Amino acid sequence: MSEQGQNNDLELLTFRVADQEYSLDIMSVREIRGWTRTTPMPHAPDYMRGVINLRGTVLPVMDLARRLHLPSQETNDRNVIIVVNLNGTLTGLLVDAVSDIVAITEDDLQPPPDMSTDPQMSVVRSLTVIDDRMIRVLDLRAVVPAASDEVA
Amino acid sequence: MSDQNDPMAEIRASFFIECEELLEALQDGLQEMDEAEDGSEDPETINVVFRAVHSIKGGAGAFGLEALVRFAHRYETVLDEVRNGVLHPDSDAMKLFFLAADHLSDLVRACRDETPLPEETSEELLTRLDALLGDEGGAEEVAPEDFQPMGLSLGLDLPDLDAPTANHFTIRFKPEQELFATGNEPLMLLRNLCDLGTSSVRCNLTDLPALEDLAPETPYIEWLIELETEAAEPEIRDVFEFVDGLCEIEITGGASEPETTDSAPLPEAPSEEAEPEAALTEMPEPQVAPPPPAGAKPEDKEAAKETGEGRKGGAAAAKSVVRVDLERIERLVNLVGELVINQAMLSQSLDEAGLSPHSDAMNGLEEFQRLTRDIQDSVMMIRAQPVKSLFQRMSRIVREASAAVDKDVRLITEGEGTEVDKTVIERLSDPLTHMIRNAVDHGLEGAADRETAGKPRAGTVKLTAAHRSGRVIIEVADDGAGINRKRVQEIAVNKGLIPPDIQLSDSEIDNLLFLPGFSTAKTVSNLSGRGVGMDVVKTAIQSLGGRITINSEPNKGTTFSISLPLTLAVLDGMVVNVAGETLVLPLNVVVETLSLGPDDVQMLRPGHYVVRVRGGFVPLYDLGVMLGYRQQRKTEAGAIVLLIVLEDSTRAALVIDGIQDQRQVVIKGLDDSFYRAPGIAAATILGDGQIALILDPADVIAGMGHMRGADLMLSERMIANE
Numbered sequence: 001m002s003e004q005g006q007n008n009d010l011e012l013l014t015f016r017v018a019d020q021e022y023s024l025d026i027m028s029v030r031e032i033r034g035w036t037r038t039t040p041m042p043h044a045p046d047y048m049r050g051v052i053n054l055r056g057t058v059l060p061v062m063d064l065a066r067r068l069h070l071p072s073q074e075t076n077d078r079n080v081i082i083v084v085n086l087n088g089t090l091t092g093l094l095v096d097a098v099s100d101i102v103a104i105t106e107d108d109l110q111p112p113p114d115m116s117t118d119p120q121m122s123v124v125r126s127l128t129v130i131d132d133r134m135i136r137v138l139d140l141r142a143v144v145p146a147a148s149d150e151v152a
Numbered sequence: 153m154s155d156q157n158d159p160m161a162e163i164r165a166s167f168f169i170e171c172e173e174l175l176e177a178l179q180d181g182l183q184e185m186d187e188a189e190d191g192s193e194d195p196e197t198i199n200v201v202f203r204a205v206h207s208i209k210g211g212a213g214a215f216g217l218e219a220l221v222r223f224a225h226r227y228e229t230v231l232d233e234v235r236n237g238v239l240h241p242d243s244d245a246m247k248l249f250f251l252a253a254d255h256l257s258d259l260v261r262a263c264r265d266e267t268p269l270p271e272e273t274s275e276e277l278l279t280r281l282d283a284l285l286g287d288e289g290g291a292e293e294v295a296p297e298d299f300q301p302m303g304l305s306l307g308l309d310l311p312d313l314d315a316p317t318a319n320h321f322t323i324r325f326k327p328e329q330e331l332f333a334t335g336n337e338p339l340m341l342l343r344n345l346c347d348l349g350t351s352s353v354r355c356n357l358t359d360l361p362a363l364e365d366l367a368p369e370t371p372y373i374e375w376l377i378e379l380e381t382e383a384a385e386p387e388i389r390d391v392f393e394f395v396d397g398l399c400e401i402e403i404t405g406g407a408s409e410p411e412t413t414d415s416a417p418l419p420e421a422p423s424e425e426a427e428p429e430a431a432l433t434e435m436p437e438p439q440v441a442p443p444p445p446a447g448a449k450p451e452d453k454e455a456a457k458e459t460g461e462g463r464k465g466g467a468a469a470a471k472s473v474v475r476v477d478l479e480r481i482e483r484l485v486n487l488v489g490e491l492v493i494n495q496a497m498l499s500q501s502l503d504e505a506g507l508s509p510h511s512d513a514m515n516g517l518e519e520f521q522r523l524t525r526d527i528q529d530s531v532m533m534i535r536a537q538p539v540k541s542l543f544q545r546m547s548r549i550v551r552e553a554s555a556a557v558d559k560d561v562r563l564i565t566e567g568e569g570t571e572v573d574k575t576v577i578e579r580l581s582d583p584l585t586h587m588i589r590n591a592v593d594h595g596l597e598g599a600a601d602r603e604t605a606g607k608p609r610a611g612t613v614k615l616t617a618a619h620r621s622g623r624v625i626i627e628v629a630d631d632g633a634g635i636n637r638k639r640v641q642e643i644a645v646n647k648g649l650i651p652p653d654i655q656l657s658d659s660e661i662d663n664l665l666f667l668p669g670f671s672t673a674k675t676v677s678n679l680s681g682r683g684v685g686m687d688v689v690k691t692a693i694q695s696l697g698g699r700i701t702i703n704s705e706p707n708k709g710t711t712f713s714i715s716l717p718l719t720l721a722v723l724d725g726m727v728v729n730v731a732g733e734t735l736v737l738p739l740n741v742v743v744e745t746l747s748l749g750p751d752d753v754q755m756l757r758p759g760h761y762v763v764r765v766r767g768g769f770v771p772l773y774d775l776g777v778m779l780g781y782r783q784q785r786k787t788e789a790g791a792i793v794l795l796i797v798l799e800d801s802t803r804a805a806l807v808i809d810g811i812q813d814q815r816q817v818v819i820k821g822l823d824d825s826f827y828r829a830p831g832i833a834a835a836t837i838l839g840d841g842q843i844a845l846i847l848d849p850a851d852v853i854a855g856m857g858h859m860r861g862a863d864l865m866l867s868e869r870m871i872a873n874e
Contacts (some may be wrong), residue, residue: 037842040733053841057820
């Protein structure tokens with residue numbers, strides 16, 4: 001993204017999805033809440049888990065594993081929903097567990113290798129290494145489908 | 153608001169709000185004049201019309217809106233002739249008055265939005281208005297600066313006095329704080345008074361405290377005026393008309409006046425006219441002694457007087473009202489929504505606690521529920537507005553549309569007082585405009601055709617609104633030729649919308665009008681026929697939770713009925729279980745619940761079932777299957793079925809697993825930015841905090857791959873014809 005190459009500090013929220021480690025810019029995370037039962041939407045795409053009540057508003061929840069074409073795990077009490085804010089719209093992302101908050105600089109980020117045929121890679125904005133573990137930084141705009149994408 | 157720092161901007165904004173009210177009164181008055189037979193007009197009606205224009209002019213003068221003043225003045229001059237009985241408007245003149253009123257509202261809006269003024273139309277209309285004067289005589293060109301503030305008899309029950317004699321009056325005038333707060337200027341009043349005759353004015357300063365004790369916003373002084381005049385007391389009272397209730401006035405003396413000493417000029421002094429403004433308009437300078445305004449413009453005199461009048465006109469029309477920021481109401485509505493959810497939660501937990509239904513807690517809860525419902529109704533009432541403003545806009549559309557296609561059209565409106573949620577009114581404007589234009593353009597025949605058909609030359613479009621069983625019904629009816637079904641079918645075939653050899657019933661053909669891409673106009677006229685047709689109207693109505701139906705009779709006309717929910721915020725729903733999920737159906741579509749016996753269900757063809765209800769067959773749908781929650785089961789016997797009837801009389805039986813409750817639910821909009829579920833209208837929050845989806849039954853049935861009503865049969869037949 002455009003801020004690459006600057007020495008800005010960046011905080012990432014890391015979490016696990018289907019035994020893989022992913023992360024999001026913490027500035028786009030609005031809150032993290034425990035798993036509650038979702039109300040399924042009829043005929044929704046498989047990654048749409050349904051909607052939950054977020055203090056009086058209806059929040060759509062997306063199963064991040066399915067969205068990333070990873071094997072979906074059984075949901076259990078330790079699953080959490082990360083509520084993200086994208087251009088003023090709130091969306092819930094169901095993940096296995098939240099791990100950590102890490103501070104890095106933009107210099108620590110590497111662009112992902114070009115593997116454009118891999119659908120999963122198109123949502124990964126960059127890669128970074130923390131404690132010898134590779135962490136994928138998700139591009140939220142690619143993860144949350146825009147209105148126009150899903151009309152059909 | 154953002155303009156807090158600029159008192160002028162606020163006053164200006166309130167002037168334009170008043171203008172809207174005045175324009176509405178103007179429309180009403182003109183309508184009344186138009187409907188009255190020749191010569192039978194109520195003089196008060198003409199007064200109202202005149203006053204509305206006059207007040208707009210006055211206010212516009214105060215804000216230096218020259219173009220508006222100019223137009224309003226000449227319009228007013230003509231109306232004055234009517235008021236004085238010199239000019240008797242015929243129907244053409246009335247049309248011109250309507251056009252002028254429309255134009256006046258255009259000017260007001262242009263001034264408000266600071267967009268370019270439509271000067272050319274002004275000129276044209278003014279020429280035509282002046283022509284009216286020319287024909288009837290008595291046209292004197294009065295320059296705007298010359299006119300005097302008129303003593304209008306604003307419906308005051310004061311005796312008329314002819315025979316002017318020289319009277320001597322002593323007038324005591326003591327302004328109160330509100331007089332200044334409402335922007336009135338005592339100096340103007342005194343000057344006006346002096347214009348009536350010879351006078352001497354004394355100022356009484358005895359009440360004026362020492363400077364250190366002086367409260368800057370409290371008026372302390374009074375004036376004593378000795379007046380020698382030919383005018384009678386009512387005329388003197390007229391001077392103070394607009395400050396009525398804002399000051400103490402005592403008028404003594406006079407020759408032929410018996411009741412001269414009442415200190416309150418009018419018993420029913422409408423003091424509320426001051427209140428809304430008092431908060432807004434704070435006089436910046438202290439009001440101890442009103443100095444002559446610096447750099448007073450010539451029209452200041454009228455302006456001061458007439459802003460007063462504008463206020464009066466507005467207040468009189470709108471009874472006692474408070475203007476509230478819409479956002480605050482929204483917040484209240486949301487809070488009440490939360491309250492309803494909370495109450496449901498409380499009710500559920502008390503239930504689970506196993507309390508006796510006769511315990512105090514349960515009785516209290518019942519009372520609480522009743523109160524909640526009352527609060528909810530009251531809050532919804534705040535949002536409700538009469539459809540009048542919408543209908544008035546439509547009368548303009550009719551005028552413009554009929555002029556464009558050169559047809560003589562009368563618009564009759566009924567049920568203007570019907571109240572509908574504000575959002576509904578706003579979002580109804582476009583579809584209704586389209587329907588009205590359609591009625592004028594396509595619905596009504598030309599004058600010649602009408603005469604051949606034995607109808608009056610002028611066509612009629614009737615716009616009605618009414619409350620019916622918890623919904624609002626709005627109808628647009630014309631007395632035209634009715635839908636030319638043969639032609640409609642031809643077009644649909646030509647456009648490939650239906651197969652050529654299909655047999656359709658009348659209502660099926662009528663419903664073809666709602667198909668996307670359908671337009672019957674032979675030529676693309678100025679008004680309609682640009683391809684956006686009734687399908688857009690239908691979509692717009694549906695997005696409001698409404699339905700639209702057509703009823704057409706050859707040679708008698710066509711009626712479009714729109715049925716809308718009263719509010720977009722709450723719904724009386726039936727809470728049901730389907731495949732482990734909780735769903736809400738609008739209660740008004742559910743007519744019956746039944747449980748299926750083994751012989752009730754018949755198979756039409758594989759996957760399609762009908763159920764026999766009271767001798768008729770109704771298609772049976774499993775809600776769980778329709779929503780993709782489960783597979784079709786082998787037998788539906790023993791299942792619970794809701795019999796629903798949609799607006800267009802389509803009947804359907806929906807299989808559910810159980811009925812939970814009937815209750816009011818708060819409608820929560822679904823964020824459909826990346827997924828819009830078919831058949832789902834909205835969502836609500838249940839007592840346990842879970843979200844339940846609110847079904848749109850019509851959409852559910854349509855989503856099954858069938859279309860509703862006529863469409864349903866149509867599709868079945870299309871399949872059969874293949």
